[in-house]
Amino acid sequence: MATKKPENMTFEATIEELDTLVEQLEHGDLALDDALKKFERGIALARSGQTKLTDAEQRVAILLNNDDESPLSNFDASSEQ
Numbered sequence: 001m002a003t004k005k006p007e008n009m010t011f012e013a014t015i016e017e018l019d020t021l022v023e024q025l026e027h028g029d030l031a032l033d034d035a036l037k038k039f040e041r042g043i044a045l046a047r048s049g050q051t052k053l054t055d056a057e058q059r060v061a062i063l064l065n066n067d068d069e070s071p072l073s074n075f076d077a078s079s080e081q
Contacts, residue, residue, distance in 0.1 A: 006048030007048050007051075009048070014045050017041075017045055018042055018045040
């Protein structure tokens with residue numbers, strides 16, 4: 001079965017697959033090559049999940065600060081840190 005690219009997956013599917021990979025890696029009964037492939041996939045999933053969370057946080061922040069009287073401005077991620 002071909003695996004989806006993490007960026008094309010939903011957040012929930014990303015977390016579910018990441019959880020499965022962690023369980024498999026914790027058992028420690030994988031060959032080194034298999035473990036490395038699963039670890040690499042896990043890193044890609046974790047990064048994709050973090051990106052999705054950051055995007056959602058930005059959308060929520062914009063929506064909560066939405067005021068009909070306030071002027072429009074470009075979003076600056078560095079000011080949110």
